[in-house]
Amino acid sequence: MRPLGKPKKGFEKRYIEIFKMVESDNIPKPTFWDKLKGKKFPTKNELIQEWFENQIPTYETIKAPMVGRDQEAEEWLKEKYEELEKKPSWEEFLKEHQGFYVIPLAKEQDGVPCYISLGQDENVFRGQFLVDCVDIIGEDLANEAWETKLAEDTLDYGNRLMSVAEKIAKENNLEHLKDQKIPPDADEETIESKLHIVYSLAKWLTFYGKNGHGYEADF
Incomplete structure (x- = not known):
C-alpha cells in the first residue's frame, strides 16, 4: 500500500479529476468537430505527468530530512558512505544522493510502518x-x-479499522498495543500479533488520510 502524494494548493479539484480519469481509463478524446477546429486533448501520459507535477510528496508530510537540505540527512549519508567497501569520492557520492529523503529519520513515525516490503520505500x-x-x-x-x-476514503477506512481494533483490544486486555511501534514478541498466529498489524495499519491510514494523502493498493 503506497501512499499517494497530495495535491498542491489550488490543484485539489484537478487532482481528483485526473485521478478518476486515469483510474477508470476514461481519457477524454476529441470529437470529429473538435479535430476540425484543431482542439487538442491531453493524452493519458500527459495527464499523469500533470498529476505528478502538482503533488506534495509524502516524504514532506512525514517530515523526512533530505540530503542537500538537512544536516542530519547528510550525517546519515556519511555513515552509509563509511560502511562501503569500495568507495567513490565523497563528493561524487553526495552529489548522487542530492534530494534523497531519509525516511528512517522522519519525525512523523505514524506514517512509517514496521510492516514493510523489501525493496520498497520505508513508508510503504x-x-x-x-x-x-x-x-x-x-x-x-x-x-x-x-x-x-x-484521502477522504483513506481516513474513513483507517477510522473503521481503528474502531474494530480498539474493540478487540478492550475485550482481550491488549490496549497497550496501540502505542507500541514494533511487533509484539508473540507467535504470528496469536491475536496479539494480528491486532498489532491492524492497529499499525489503522494509524498509518488515518495519518495519511487526515494529512490529505490517499494510497495506491500496491502490494
Whole structure:
C-alpha cells in the first residue's frame, strides 16, 4: 500500500479529476468537430505527468530530512558512505544522493510502518500482512486494503479499522498495543500479533488520510 502524494494548493479539484480519469481509463478524446477546429486533448501520459507535477510528496508530510537540505540527512549519508567497501569520492557520492529523503529519520513515525516490503520505500505498508488478520476483522474490512483510495476514503477506512481494533483490544486486555511501534514478541498466529498489524495499519491510514494523502493498493 503506497501512499499517494497530495495535491498542491489550488490543484485539489484537478487532482481528483485526473485521478478518476486515469483510474477508470476514461481519457477524454476529441470529437470529429473538435479535430476540425484543431482542439487538442491531453493524452493519458500527459495527464499523469500533470498529476505528478502538482503533488506534495509524502516524504514532506512525514517530515523526512533530505540530503542537500538537512544536516542530519547528510550525517546519515556519511555513515552509509563509511560502511562501503569500495568507495567513490565523497563528493561524487553526495552529489548522487542530492534530494534523497531519509525516511528512517522522519519525525512523523505514524506514517512509517514496521510492516514493510523489501525493496520498497520505508513508508510503504505491506498490505499482504492483513491477510493474516481476516479472522479477527472480517473479509470485507480486510479486502478494502486492495482498493486504491483518495484521502477522504483513506481516513474513513483507517477510522473503521481503528474502531474494530480498539474493540478487540478492550475485550482481550491488549490496549497497550496501540502505542507500541514494533511487533509484539508473540507467535504470528496469536491475536496479539494480528491486532498489532491492524492497529499499525489503522494509524498509518488515518495519518495519511487526515494529512490529505490517499494510497495506491500496491502490494
